[in-house]
Amino acid sequence: MGIGIEIRGLVVRRGQFVLRVPRLSISPGESFAVLGRTGSGKTVLMESIAGACEVSEGSIELDGTNVRELDPRDRRIGLLYQDCLLFPHLSVVDNVAYGPQRMGAGTHEARWHAQELLELLGVGHLADAHPNLLSGGEAQRVALARALATRPGMLVLDEPFSALDPTTRGDIRDAVRRVVRDFGCTLLFVTHDFSEAQEMSERVGIVLDGRLRTVVDSTLLLRTTHEDDVARFLGIQP
């Protein structure tokens, strides 16, 4: 079952950078893209929701619970960074089994379920491989399997496709869409690619210069009238 997100008056300070999100609601099971330039604050927003960044002001609620009361391991979030961050000292299957083992599953049981997930994502044959030997696309699939292994209520992806070639990118996008549908989880992903945002999400939030500027239906992204700087970012006539 997907997790809903409710953000009110959010301010996150990270060094000199400040992110402001006045208001944002994401429904359970929704696919939501955060779009913006590099350095605009997209990743800070993602990490604030996941728990890697402390909230300075305002609130983030996950299914009605304030995140200040939730340790990252209790937020039911599956996290996927752009560079995958597979644990290099563990095999592929042990990477995916890591989460279930931490949650009490026995080694054999966790590995069995991990193998199932890897098969689902088309990389079952790489179970005993070392993460350093994987291609970019393979590593992304394994990282996706690892994120899904704990049955998260929300999948949070940080520019997961940007480093991949077009063919692999398409395959991984299909895999993400399929698992989000099958697992019923909320999808929140960060991107700077307009077409990706439109293709993968129901709604798009645009973050510029540390502020959430607008939230719009993904089909209307390039057809809605925006403020001048948002329009310039999208490459449409202000």
Place this chain on the structure above:
Amino acid sequence: MHRSHLATTRRRELFPVLCVATSAVLVLFMGTTILAIAANGIAHLGLALSSEEVMFSLRMSVMTSSLSTALCMALALPCAWAMTRGGLPCRRALETLVELTLSLPYIVLGFALLVIFSSPFGVALRDHGVSVVFQPAGIVLAQMAVNVPFALRMSRTALYGVDRRMEFVARTLGAGSWDVFRTITLPLCRNQLVSALVLTWARGMGEFGATLMLVGVTRMRTETLPGSIFLSISTGDTDTAMATAMIMLLVSAAALTAANVLGGHPVSRAEGAREV
């Protein structure tokens, strides 16, 4: 203006040449030192190895260094974690304070320990059975005083090298702090920690100044290998001194070899395969 043909000779650069030349000077300098020990020590090595006193000092050095190293790392690792991940206030000031003694002469450290354990506090400890002045336990304490800042600095450097995002991913997968430390942080900096452990041990083997001040050098009681060399030189027995130094050289070589072997990168074989 352009070249009419490709250059047929490689450019000669000064920087690589300077580095290689500097390496040659360094190897010559250190090699001469080692050669001086080996040349004089090998001839009398058999004598030293059959000496009850030298063997006692070897056992004392190995035991005290091993114990002090274990205690150093047991203190340094949690402290390093607190300093790099614990959100301690005034972290930089604390780091400076703890590592301040790195630049102090070890004899000064030993003297400070002597003052502490000769004070009413030290006397009270002695009355309760904890005695360190002129005792073998004092050797362990002296080695710890010298090595804890070193072990801490190396441990901190090791932990700084671990990607915090990887630890965070582990947390989102359900791992608590101890689980993250045990299953992610430690394995990822294993090589550096092994090096820290071996080098701390080697430093413990060679520690003398602080030990001399706190414990003294009593034959067959508080005599470590450096202490044995000191006593031999003091009595004019340079042959035994050099032979004992040769033993220390061999122990040092074994420790460094162990550090290099144990500290090998766990994925080096996989990376090598990938390059092929």
